[in-house]
Amino acid sequence: MHEVFEQSRKFFSLPVEEKAKSLRNENHRGYTPYLDETLDPANQSKGDCKEGYYIGPEAPKDAARASNCFYGANVWPSEDLLPGWRETMERYRAEATMVGYKLAGLIALSLNLEKDFFRKPGRMDHPIAVLRLLHYSGELSVPENGTFGCGAHSDWGLLTLLACDGTPGLQICQDKHARPQIWEDVPCIEGAFVVNLGDMLERWSNNLFKSTLHRVMTVGKERYSIALFMDPNFECLVECLETCISEDNPPRFPPITSGEYLLSRYQETHSQAPAALLNV
């Protein structure tokens, strides 16, 4: 994890012309500039004060899913410029995905399902497990002005493993429907993950597990974090589980495929033309 932070710092310290060479493509892979994403458009006056880098799964060329955007080729900075960068990121993504599977197993058991329920073919045997490096600017977030490190949102998939660099900023709201909302700081423990539950877990579990509303309020100091989003296979149909339906808790969400859900969320939150955000 230490090495991932080191390599992440190296990438974000590059001149913007270099970072622009890895600019995210239409498959959401690569560098995302400051303000590219707006996670809470209703309450933000401008985009999130963070830059990022998306790295996702790559299917073998002959696999049927290889033509799907979420399983396509990654974008990498040049090996000459950042030796070992790609290897560090690929290893971390693979290892963190295994941790994600372990947690998915515990969640399955708690819902009276078999431990490997989520990992079964068609669900998360080809998870859209996306690693995202994040770097927040030293700007101070001012909610009254609608400026945030990242706007309030819940993550979209099953769960997220979040590692932080020790700089405060992450906050959660335990009851997302309460007004006014109450925001609590999340302590950042070095070497530990913060685990956020995602919207697709909320849908699958018919609200028994609620997705975590969170945001980042930058404190006037740069901040680095590393997120690993564990999202189901593109084709996976996410529908309320039998074990989570009762007379008191009828199905609350219509079925939706993971891919459809993810595509609509990416569309809602990312700018149309990231190149326009770069001063090159």
Ligand SMILES: O=C(O)CCC(=O)C(=O)O
């Ligand atoms: O940087 C963080 O601590 C949170 C990032 C986050 O919530 C996200 O990218 O979805």
Ligand SMILES: [Fe+2]
């Ligand atoms: Fe998030």
